[in-house]
Amino acid sequence: MSRHRFLKNNVDDDYDDNEDDYNEDFDEEVYVVYDTLIDKITDLTLEEVDEVLLDFNYNVDDTINYFLEDAGITEKPVLKTSKPQPQIQTKQNNSSNSSNNGKPQQKPQQQKTKASFPSTLAIDLCQRDKSNSNNNIISNKEFTFQSLYSSSNNNNNNEGVDKITPFDFNTPSPDDLILEKQKQAFKPKSSSSSKDDKTKSNNKPIQQQKNNNNNIESKTPYNTPTGGTPISESILKEENVNINTKTTTTTTVKQHSESRRRDLEEMVHKSFSSTDNKPHLNMVVIGHVDAGKSTTMGHLLFKLGQVDKRTMDKYEHEANRMGKSSFHFAWVLDEHDEERERGVTMDVCVRYFETPHRSITILDAPGHRDFIPNMISGTTQADVAILLINASEFEAGFSTEGQTREHALLAKSLGIMQLIIAINKMDMIDFSEERYNYIVETLKHFLSTAKFSESSLRFIPISGYTGENLVDKKEPKMSWFKGQTLIQYIDSFSVGERLINKPFRMNVNDIYKSTSKGLISVGGKIEAGLVGTGDRILIAPGNEMCVIKQVRRNHMESEWGVGGDNVDLTLQIENTTAIRVGSILCDPEKPIPMCKKFQAQIVTFVLATPIICGSQVVFHAHSMEEPATITKLLSILDQGGQVSKKNPRCISDTTTALVEIQLQRLSCLELYSSFRQLGRFTLREAGKTVAAGIITEFLEHKNNSKTTKTTTSSSK
Numbered sequence: 001m002s003r004h005r006f007l008k009n010n011v012d013d014d015y016d017d018n019e020d021d022y023n024e025d026f027d028e029e030v031y032v033v034y035d036t037l038i039d040k041i042t043d044l045t046l047e048e049v050d051e052v053l054l055d056f057n058y059n060v061d062d063t064i065n066y067f068l069e070d071a072g073i074t075e076k077p078v079l080k081t082s083k084p085q086p087q088i089q090t091k092q093n094n095s096s097n098s099s100n101n102g103k104p105q106q107k108p109q110q111q112k113t114k115a116s117f118p119s120t121l122a123i124d125l126c127q128r129d130k131s132n133s134n135n136n137i138i139s140n141k142e143f144t145f146q147s148l149y150s151s152s153n154n155n156n157n158n159e160g161v162d163k164i165t166p167f168d169f170n171t172p173s174p175d176d177l178i179l180e181k182q183k184q185a186f187k188p189k190s191s192s193s194s195k196d197d198k199t200k201s202n203n204k205p206i207q208q209q210k211n212n213n214n215n216i217e218s219k220t221p222y223n224t225p226t227g228g229t230p231i232s233e234s235i236l237k238e239e240n241v242n243i244n245t246k247t248t249t250t251t252t253v254k255q256h257s258e259s260r261r262r263d264l265e266e267m268v269h270k271s272f273s274s275t276d277n278k279p280h281l282n283m284v285v286i287g288h289v290d291a292g293k294s295t296t297m298g299h300l301l302f303k304l305g306q307v308d309k310r311t312m313d314k315y316e317h318e319a320n321r322m323g324k325s326s327f328h329f330a331w332v333l334d335e336h337d338e339e340r341e342r343g344v345t346m347d348v349c350v351r352y353f354e355t356p357h358r359s360i361t362i363l364d365a366p367g368h369r370d371f372i373p374n375m376i377s378g379t380t381q382a383d384v385a386i387l388l389i390n391a392s393e394f395e396a397g398f399s400t401e402g403q404t405r406e407h408a409l410l411a412k413s414l415g416i417m418q419l420i421i422a423i424n425k426m427d428m429i430d431f432s433e434e435r436y437n438y439i440v441e442t443l444k445h446f447l448s449t450a451k452f453s454e455s456s457l458r459f460i461p462i463s464g465y466t467g468e469n470l471v472d473k474k475e476p477k478m479s480w481f482k483g484q485t486l487i488q489y490i491d492s493f494s495v496g497e498r499l500i501n502k503p504f505r506m507n508v509n510d511i512y513k514s515t516s517k518g519l520i521s522v523g524g525k526i527e528a529g530l531v532g533t534g535d536r537i538l539i540a541p542g543n544e545m546c547v548i549k550q551v552r553r554n555h556m557e558s559e560w561g562v563g564g565d566n567v568d569l570t571l572q573i574e575n576t577t578a579i580r581v582g583s584i585l586c587d588p589e590k591p592i593p594m595c596k597k598f599q600a601q602i603v604t605f606v607l608a609t610p611i612i613c614g615s616q617v618v619f620h621a622h623s624m625e626e627p628a629t630i631t632k633l634l635s636i637l638d639q640g641g642q643v644s645k646k647n648p649r650c651i652s653d654t655t656t657a658l659v660e661i662q663l664q665r666l667s668c669l670e671l672y673s674s675f676r677q678l679g680r681f682t683l684r685e686a687g688k689t690v691a692a693g694i695i696t697e698f699l700e701h702k703n704n705s706k707t708t709k710t711t712t713s714s715s716k
């Protein structure tokens with residue numbers, strides 16, 4: 001019934017182990033430089049070459065000179081042209097963990113262009129900027145998200161557009177090499193051959209398009225590059241591809257056939273138009289630490305019959321024994337021993353319930369500031385939110401050190417439009433109307449400066465512990481409140497559009513290992529598209545294929561899932577380490593772009609030190625996080641989104657600006673104009689959220705698509 005939470009640390013370990021996979025596709029220049037220098041600089045790595053090439057805009061000569069100078073070598077080596085073959089060998093070494101030369105196994109180096117986060121110099125520069133041009137920076141007093149959101153452009157012209165760039169077959173392409181490998185590996189097997197016999201080539205040379213600063217072939221996110229990675233044997237079998245045949249064709253792997261698509265659409269239509277259908281919403285519960293989020297949700301689930309009396313008694317008894325008697329409702333959601341011992345939620349917990357007109361997935365987020373990355377990851381999956389406020393200690397949560405403001409701003413930045421503000425622990429303030437009104441007025445003012453529209457806010461006094469106003473009203477001392485109960489407000493959340501016709505995208509938020517070999521279950525939100533059992537989908541990054549064996553939506557088995565659903569998928573996959581929290585599952589024909597450098601519009605929060613060119617931050621988007629550098633400050637924008645100052649020297653508090661951001665590694669991202677939810681991000685520095693933003697333009701990106709070149713003797 002309930003979803004297990006995935007222990008992020010384990011995944012991070014997997015991820016580290018897998019970095020070689022992640023970095024195994026390089027441009028040809030990388031191999032030219034590497035092959036030319038490797039005899040002279042023996043500790044050279046492909047990753048290092050890749051980084052430096054990037055800095056030199058893929059200029060081979062400049063890069064070689066850089067390394068020679070760095071190593072103090074004056075004699076220039078003869079330039080070696082690179083053939084695809086060494087790529088394969090290097091990657092084989094990688095995947096087999098060979099210690100042959102060891103280099104490709106090393107983790108990527110840190111970026112060479114490092115600048116430490118600003119200090120007094122930056123503050124000084126900023127103040128000078130301010131004094132020179134007071135009009136250019138939006139007043140600190142008025143926090144504005146307006147330009148961030150007004151720039152949201154609904155232009156989805158890119159949607160579904162495929163531009164296929166033909167590959168020049170004069171030279172042996174990486175696909176040819178793969179085909180050779182496939183021929184060897186995929187010898188026809190008898191029908192009785194066991195699954196375990198399957199051999200998968202781990203070589204994944206992709207014919208890459210060059211995506212440097214000056215050479216962006218196209219900005220559409222759905223370009224389908226030529227070349228591709230080898231499709232796994234199981235999938236080839238399902239496609240009925242006979243490897244030992246004569247005619248060579250390039251096939252794009254399809255997620256599902258046209259007829260299957262029609263069937264799935266029919267099922268979706270039938271389900272959605274049924275009178276039993278309750279629109280689904282993902283609801284994140286946020287707020288300062290100890291505001292009562294888990295207690296309120298646990299008590300609500302208990303009142304709705306989602307937790308039986310016996311289990312509740314057991315929790316109460318055990319909580320008593322541990323001296324944590326007041327936490328027994330919180331234990332419905334806080335399942336881990338450490339969370340129960342510490343009385344603190346650490347990771348997002350997922351639960352499901354229904355109201356008369358809605359089916360709701362609860363995402364109970366941690367309130368403690370140490371776990372804000374988890375809160376962000378939960379909020380990115382949500383459609384609506386409940387902000388819990390501790391009425392007895394409102395000031396502590398609302399202070400700049402508290403998380404009330406930060407959570408509300410993050411929720412807004414991550415696309416939450418509808419918010420219930422539950423003023424909790426009313427029993428601790430003797431259900432005082434006066435205190436309630438004071439808190440509501442203070443929050444109303446703050447939330448309007450954060451650009452929440454007043455009509456999308458609902459304020460409600462509750463006691464999560466006594467249960468007052470959760471599903472019914474009993475407390476005579478609170479008879480002054482004439483509004484609805486919490487469950488009624490939840491029931492009246494409006495439901496957003498389901499992006500069924502967009503390419504499939506799902507954000508992986510949980511992973512549960514399966515006991516069956518080759519099967520793995522993942523949980524997360526389908527951002528867009530339609531999937532069904534039997535679909536073949538692509539895992540990015542990593543460009544690995546898998547097959548959907550089972551779909552669970554709203555915690556029930558289903559044959560399909562659509563945009564907006566929070567689902568668990570059981571996947572058949574040969575390399576279970578290819579998937580991790582932060583992966584994106586996508587349509588192999590229209591995969592998510594991979595991006596390393598982009599232009600973005602950001603809004604800064606309250607900053608300890610201003611942002612300058614070279615500021616190091618942690619970039620959070622959907623469920624991924626990645627070290628990043630702000631490489632250029634392009635302009636400061638006014639409230640209308642117009643440029644008010646070009647090339648500023650720094651960006652201070654609560655300012656809207658256009659910047660360039662460089663990530664340490666290629667990451668799965670979308671333009672905000674194409675996929676809002678996957679084109680939003682937040683930036684954190686030293687444990688604090690410093691800005692939120694949207695991706696406006698890719699500067700360095702590549703597109704993956706799952707194509708395979710197969711040789712067939714007969715075509716259907």
Ligand SMILES: Nc1nc2c(ncn2[C@@H]2O[C@H](COP(=O)(O)OP(=O)(O)OP(=O)(O)O)[C@@H](O)[C@H]2O)c(=O)[nH]1
Binds near residue numbers: 291343346366427
């Ligand atoms: N008196 C009273 N205590 C409450 C109420 N709601 C929660 N509490 C208590 O507040 C403490 C913290 O509650 P939690 O539900 O763990 O708070 P939380 O917001 O989920 O905490 P984190 O997730 O760790 O941020 C517990 O001791 C609860 O019993 C309430 O309405 N009244």
